[in-house]
Amino acid sequence: MDVRLSPEQVMLRDAARQVVDRLCPRTVGEFDDAERAGKLDAAVVASGWLELRTASDDGRPWATGVEVAVVAEELGRGLADTAFLGPTMAADLRRLVGASPANTPETIALSADLSQPVVARGGAVGRGAVAVDARGATSALVLLPDGDGYTIGAIALGSVTTGVDLTRPVVSCPPGAAVSRIEGQRRPLGVDDLSRWRALGLAVTCADLVGVMRGAVTVTCDYARSRRQYGAAIGSFQAVQHLLADAYVAAEGSASIALHAGWAVDALDGPDALEAASAAKAYCTRAARSVCETAIQVHGGIGNTWECLAHVLLRRALLSGEVLGGVGANLARVLAAHGIGGDDGLR
Amino acid sequence: MDFGDSPEERAFRLHLREWLGHNNPGLPTSSTSDEYWAGQAAWHQTLFGAGFFGLSWPKAVGGHDLPSVYEAILDEEIIAAGAPPRPSVGYLVQGLLRHGNEDVQRRFLPGLVSGRDRWCQGFSEPDAGSDLASLRTRAVTDGSEYVITGHKVWTSYSDAADWCLVLARTDPDVPKHRGISAFIVPMGQHAIEQRPIRMINGITREFGEVIFDEARVDAANMVGEPGEGWRLAMTVVSHEREPGELGYVARYGKLVNELVHAVEEQPDKYGPEQRRDLAWALVEADMLRCHVSRRLSDRLDGLSHGPEGSVDKLLMTGVEQAVGHAALSIGGAASTEGDDTWLKVYLYSRAQSVMGGTSQIQRNLIASRILELPTS
Structure with a gap:
């Protein structure tokens, strides 16, 4: 056991950090800067980070869940308005069925509440399906029932953008949208595969939440050092200090359990990887909401205005929290894994 | 990784x-x-x-x-x-290991590590809790010995201890943090009286208070130099806050497994609310296991005695109290079956946010030493 990041993983983190610090928005106004956003997209593509889960020669991914999580955390910290979760999850689905990588930008489709992948029965998707993290994507992957498992297909995306997160759009999928089967699939997706894939999705969103929390602690501590009342920085007041200390502690606990989830994706059996990820997701989702609420509180009146980054952090956390299930669904999985739950609703 | x-x-x-x-x-x-x-x-x-x-x-x-x-x-x-x-x-x-000289380490560490000797820690006093540096227990030289007089409290295992690591004031004329020295005091002397304290869950064997009435200790039993007691105390309490040092991952893992077993035995007895409390306890315990793995891995770069222990302490407290709430939920406040084990676990859990430095003190330390927020 040695859970320190390897030198290569530290280099990856530092590279992601540099891109984030150079190209991510620092104010709400900068989200509208299309030139900046385009440069961020280009930097992420050029870095190869969207291909971490494509297949290497032996069919295994180029990078483990840990590397994916390392990048996701930095992108979350910087409120990166670029696609990562969606393309990464789509690439992993293609790898698992042995299909070649996508030629055009692609994401995944989820149920309306974001908790489940979309299973298209009868060759079409039902109502309410959405494509997450859809910036730049032209299609989204869905599952097609095939015996005991699944194959994968793609649907074209609609144009209506919804969702809470200002950094990663959710796009509705037109009801009845036709599914085209992805060519060249060499094996169906089994139960173990699907568990591992869900575990990856949960681990990536946990890492994103850890990044959001660390970003929130940083901007809020900076604010508490500069904002003065009663002739002193508000960060000198114990009531404020304790809120910030709790936020820091919540982020550190989340980082520890999220790190384990990222490792488990490729190191454990599918069900064990899913259990590790479920525990992490429940913990990180609860923590992130609380930390972002603290960010709003410590920013005071400003924190309740559109121009303050605090709500952008909260919004990103709310979306990441729900992807492949939030607190309730994941606590249910934890209980099921210990043999004291009911149906975990996974099939 | x-x-x-x-x-x-x-x-x-x-x-x-x-x-x-x-x-x-x-x-x-x-x-x-x-x-x-x-x-x-x-x-x-x-x-x-x-x-x-x-x-x-x-x-x-x-x-x-x-x-x-x-x-x-x-x-x-x-x-x-x-x-x-x-x-x-x-x-x-x-x-x-950090503050004792070679002689102290050679004489005392083997017995402490092997379990041959039992130890307790005489730090807190009735008027020196969170403000530990204001402690009033005195140690005065008398030939090759020191004579110790004072009142210590919240002393775990004082009833069984052979030795007590005592903080006492050796110089009342310098600022309070600098006048404290640390001694390894033999408990088996008439000048030391030990009284058990009954905790809110009824146990009496963990906790005590200790009265030193001109107790004697060899000057060679001082740990570190005269006036170095505060630094030793900070090293000790920083590690006392680390679940990786305490082995508490096993403590919580064992408790949650026993709670899961209780639900397995009588699945119809427990509804969604109780299961949810238990699920949080499982998740919290899992978090601490992962966190301790991370902190023990960080030690591969070298042991640190810094403020990170305060983060560990708050996380550990969250776990202990989530487990306590699950125990209360599963066991019930008003058990009529004669077994109040889970109620006792819950009641004990309230001490975790006080012992070893309150949660409020930990937050102060994190704010000043990690977040580097301004002082008021």
């Missing part, structure tokens, strides 16, 4: 697992029973005798010089076996 075992770690784990399979004394849950505290010394000696205690401490003091992460493996296997957690003496060991 690997939570898994190296081949050497795997071999150690299997050897340990085999041994625990035959040597689990099956003590009751630590926080509920005086029987546990009575049996703890024997468990300490058994673990030590089999070569499974002090894994990451120096061989010279009875340890094994293994990488710090072996402590995490020990905790995991103790949970799996349902065995009692390893004894929590690591913070004293770290304090003596």
